[in-house]
Amino acid sequence: MKNIILCGIGGQGTVLASKLIASAAMSKGIPVMSAETIGMAQRGGNVFSNLRMGEGIHSPMIPKGQADIIIGFEPGETVRMVDYLKSGGTIVTNRRAIMPTTATLSGFHYDGDEMIDYLKRLDVNLIVVDGDEALKELGSSKVLNIVLLGAAIRSGVLGLSEEDVIKSMESLVKPQFMELNKKAIYYI
Amino acid sequence: MHEEFMMGNQAIAMGAIAAGVNLVAGYPGTPSSEVLETVAKNRPDGCYVEWSVNEKSAMEVAAGAAYTGARALVTMKQVGLNVASDPLMSLEYIGVKGGMVVLVADDPGPISSQTEQDTRTFAMYSKLPCFDPTSVAEAYQMIIDAFDYSEKYNTPVFLRPTTRVCHAYQSISIKDESEYYVNSIEGFVKDSKRWVIFPKLSNLNHRLIEERNDTLSTVFSKYELNTIDNADSSNSRAIAASGICYSYVCDVLEEIEGEKPAVLKVATPFPFPYDLSGDFLVNHSDVLCFEELDPVIERALNYQCGQEGINCNVRGKFTNDSIRSGEYNIDLVRDRIYDYLGIERYETTRADKPELPVRPPVLCAGCPHRASFYAVKQAMKGSKTIYCGDIGCYTLGNAMPLDMVDTCLCMGAGLGIAQGVNHIEPDTKCFAFVGDSTFFASAITGVVNAVYNQADMTLIVLDNSTTAMTGHQPHPGTGRTMMGDVVNKISIEAVLKGIGVETVREVDPLDYELAVKTVKEVADEPGVKAIIFKSPCIAIVKPNEPYNICSGECISCKKCINEIGCPAIYLDNGKVTIDESLCTGCGLCSKLCPVKAIRRAGEGS
Numbered sequence: 001m002k003n004i005i006l007c008g009i010g011g012q013g014t015v016l017a018s019k020l021i022a023s024a025a026m027s028k029g030i031p032v033m034s035a036e037t038i039g040m041a042q043r044g045g046n047v048f049s050n051l052r053m054g055e056g057i058h059s060p061m062i063p064k065g066q067a068d069i070i071i072g073f074e075p076g077e078t079v080r081m082v083d084y085l086k087s088g089g090t091i092v093t094n095r096r097a098i099m100p101t102t103a104t105l106s107g108f109h110y111d112g113d114e115m116i117d118y119l120k121r122l123d124v125n126l127i128v129v130d131g132d133e134a135l136k137e138l139g140s141s142k143v144l145n146i147v148l149l150g151a152a153i154r155s156g157v158l159g160l161s162e163e164d165v166i167k168s169m170e171s172l173v174k175p176q177f178m179e180l181n182k183k184a185i186y187y188i
Numbered sequence: 189m190h191e192e193f194m195m196g197n198q199a200i201a202m203g204a205i206a207a208g209v210n211l212v213a214g215y216p217g218t219p220s221s222e223v224l225e226t227v228a229k230n231r232p233d234g235c236y237v238e239w240s241v242n243e244k245s246a247m248e249v250a251a252g253a254a255y256t257g258a259r260a261l262v263t264m265k266q267v268g269l270n271v272a273s274d275p276l277m278s279l280e281y282i283g284v285k286g287g288m289v290v291l292v293a294d295d296p297g298p299i300s301s302q303t304e305q306d307t308r309t310f311a312m313y314s315k316l317p318c319f320d321p322t323s324v325a326e327a328y329q330m331i332i333d334a335f336d337y338s339e340k341y342n343t344p345v346f347l348r349p350t351t352r353v354c355h356a357y358q359s360i361s362i363k364d365e366s367e368y369y370v371n372s373i374e375g376f377v378k379d380s381k382r383w384v385i386f387p388k389l390s391n392l393n394h395r396l397i398e399e400r401n402d403t404l405s406t407v408f409s410k411y412e413l414n415t416i417d418n419a420d421s422s423n424s425r426a427i428a429a430s431g432i433c434y435s436y437v438c439d440v441l442e443e444i445e446g447e448k449p450a451v452l453k454v455a456t457p458f459p460f461p462y463d464l465s466g467d468f469l470v471n472h473s474d475v476l477c478f479e480e481l482d483p484v485i486e487r488a489l490n491y492q493c494g495q496e497g498i499n500c501n502v503r504g505k506f507t508n509d510s511i512r513s514g515e516y517n518i519d520l521v522r523d524r525i526y527d528y529l530g531i532e533r534y535e536t537t538r539a540d541k542p543e544l545p546v547r548p549p550v551l552c553a554g555c556p557h558r559a560s561f562y563a564v565k566q567a568m569k570g571s572k573t574i575y576c577g578d579i580g581c582y583t584l585g586n587a588m589p590l591d592m593v594d595t596c597l598c599m600g601a602g603l604g605i606a607q608g609v610n611h612i613e614p615d616t617k618c619f620a621f622v623g624d625s626t627f628f629a630s631a632i633t634g635v636v637n638a639v640y641n642q643a644d645m646t647l648i649v650l651d652n653s654t655t656a657m658t659g660h661q662p663h664p665g666t667g668r669t670m671m672g673d674v675v676n677k678i679s680i681e682a683v684l685k686g687i688g689v690e691t692v693r694e695v696d697p698l699d700y701e702l703a704v705k706t707v708k709e710v711a712d713e714p715g716v717k718a719i720i721f722k723s724p725c726i727a728i729v730k731p732n733e734p735y736n737i738c739s740g741e742c743i744s745c746k747k748c749i750n751e752i753g754c755p756a757i758y759l760d761n762g763k764v765t766i767d768e769s770l771c772t773g774c775g776l777c778s779k780l781c782p783v784k785a786i787r788r789a790g791e792g793s
């Protein structure tokens with residue numbers, strides 16, 4: 001059984017990344033269940049996807065302490081989900097923090113580096129991705145999800161290869177974006 | 189049969205298609221909307237699909253179809269059922285000829301809704317059978333079964349999934365096209381004794397309904413999805429569950445070692461399968477119930493214990509063994525089961541987490557609603573006002589710094605509330621904000637009421653050419669139907685004029701100066717007057733070129749952040765910056781920059 005959490009902010013593309021993993025796993029004959037945040041939170045609120053692969057699973061929701069990997073699109077959102085990660089689990093997180101407008105207005109102190117420092121102190125395998133750098137080099141602001149997915153694949157936890165995911169892209173990604181997405185998945 | 193990975197709502201739609209559905213009508217609402225959209229996308233020949241103007245219309249359209257012998261599906265979210273309850277409560281007495289399934293998606297939490305109402309309770313109140321799936325796979329099977337039961341017993345039946353079933357994905361077995369049921373439609377047969385409701389007919393049918401429900405209770409005790417797991421467990425403590433909670437219970441029981449307790453799964457909360465539950469209760473000393481929203485199972489089991497003198501301690505919400513409101517989750521269910529079975533809980537939280545900012549949903553960068561709210565706010569500065577909001581993306585106009593929603597109740601209510609306040613406080617400038625989809629769904633009668641009763645108020649229609657909040661569905665003002673036709677757009681302006689609103693002004697809210705000027709002029713007129721702010725939702729049009737902040741010129745007054753709260757503008761190490769990947773180039777921020785430092789690349793100062 002494998003439990004995967006993707007988390008971030010509505011609009012960052014967590015849903016497509018989760019669909020790609022699910023479809024790649026299924027084409028290998030692995031049963032998959034998943035759950036998505038759909039609704040109000042998609043307008044810039046915090047969102048997550050739960051993905052569960054393997055036999056003997058009844059609900060799509062991952063219990064606390066049982067995720068094998070968290071793929072976080074924003075460091076604070078990654079921290080929000082750490083209770084779900086099992087001890088010794090893997091975290092792939094984007095470095096760039098996004099300050100909620102409400103926090104900017106209220107003067108709430110929020111610092112992405114502090115989030116990363118906290119994650120470093122945990123009993124986990126931490127992979128920090130400089131998403132900004134990657135997107136600049138790739139020349140597109142739309143492929144953060146694929147860059148992070150590539151890093152997660154490289155961690156070995158998903159049990160999937162880049163080729164597996166590229167194959168599932170063919171039905172889920174528009175043809176004109178295939179080249180860019182392929183580059184993004186191999187970026188890290 | 190073949191395997192497919194699909195969302196719960198897609199499974200329900202594909203199940204309806206496999207059951208030979210002939211007509212689907214609904215009104216969007218999270219978490220139900222994908223059902224109708226999926227049927228439309230996979231629409232078989234001879235199947236008619238529409239987004240109706242609201243749930244009441246959808247219910248009536250579906251009823252008409254079912255009167256002819258067609259199989260009909262009507263879809264909505266839980267609060268939609270309140271709107272559709274008038275036709276449904278009467279339809280209960282008339283019944284149907286073709287199968288009719290009323291799909292109502294409940295939303296424990298609530299996650300994207302105004303209320304935590306429970307459609308299972310509504311089923312009891314309306315005396316209509318109800319099916320409650322625990323998973324995507326079960327939802328697929330249940331809608332097919334629901335059509336059969338509906339047709340067999342000539343009654344509409346409910347299918348009520350909750351958010352975690354609607355929006356879960358699972359690989360499930362679904363039927364091939366060759367296995368689809370094909371419904372032959374007899375057509376409407378005139379018979380006023382059957383189709384025309386009168387007190388006498390209702391009296392007669394009420395008796396039959398009660399008898400039918402007694403029969404169904406017995407029939408449902410044998411329904412294959414009402415089950416008892418681990419029935420021969422020697423543990424005297426047992427569990428009863430429904431919906432997604434049942435799946436949580438199963439996951440938790442997978443974890444525990446040794447003998448597992450018996451579990452009663454209730455797939456038909458109404459009519460309750462008392463024969464099955466009676467057998468279950470007599471064999472146990474305690475039953476712990478897991479169900480979200482109302483204690484429907486718990487109440488039924490308690491009732492049965494009292495009625496039949498069964499000595500079993502039924503526990504749940506009434507006994508504070510479960511939470512009484514809000515969404516359940518697997519961790520909560522695990523902790524309660526561990527306590528109940530005397531297993532030691534284990535710690536799952538990590539200590540010393542840094543404090544995290546809350547991240548409430550906000551209007552998108554470039555959302556035209558932001559410009560509309562800001563224009564009204566600026567125009568009315570210094571006046572005594574009330575801003576009655578309504579339901580849609582524009583409810584998010586309540587957030588700081590806009591702070592432009594003083595009330596919000598249910599779809600269309602803002603108009604009535606503005607009138608009520610106006611009659612008591614004539615010196616308050618009363619505004620009602622309503623979205624275009626909401627206008628057609630439930631605001632028109634409010635305008636008629638205001639005009640007829642001589643209210644003094646300003647109606648602001650936020651026309652973004654779509655039903656944005658629920659996923660951008662078309663509506664009567666868009667001129668597109670779910671059958672793929674392009675039809676005449678219904679003009680909001682013409683509707684208002686037709687009602688007798690004399691001042692109706694249409695303005696682009698992104699034309700900031702004109703927008704402010706228009707509000708000032710219109711708000712000063714007496715009686716009912718309207719402004720239509722027309723500008724499309726950013727999700728349905730291509731973005732314009734983004735704006736930049738010339739750092740040399742920016743004086744860091746932060747007016748752009750403090751006044752409009754566009755999420756594309758942020759502080760980067762104290763420097764005001766625009767995130768170009770988010771900015772849609774609406775230009776609103778550039779209008780308020782006192783030193784004109786916000787410009788498009790290439791635009792001079």
Ligand SMILES: Cc1ncc(C[n+]2csc(CCOP(=O)(O)OP(=O)(O)O)c2C)c(N)n1
Pocket residue numbers: 215216217218265267268269271579580581582599622623624625626627652654655656657658
């Ligand atoms: C009775 C009822 N039906 C459906 C819904 C779900 N719902 C929430 S907002 C909305 C419509 C929003 O569309 P619109 O008024 O055009 O505003 P927009 O989101 O586009 O700003 C709907 C249908 C609801 N809350 N209540």
Ligand code: SF4
Pocket residue numbers: 553554555734735754755756757766770771772773774775776777778
């Ligand atoms: S132009 Fe200004 S207000 Fe409009 S989307 Fe861009 S940053 Fe936001």
Ligand code: SF4
Pocket residue numbers: 043550551552554555556557581582652656657725726727
């Ligand atoms: S989806 Fe459209 S209407 Fe809703 S907040 Fe975004 S821009 Fe505004």
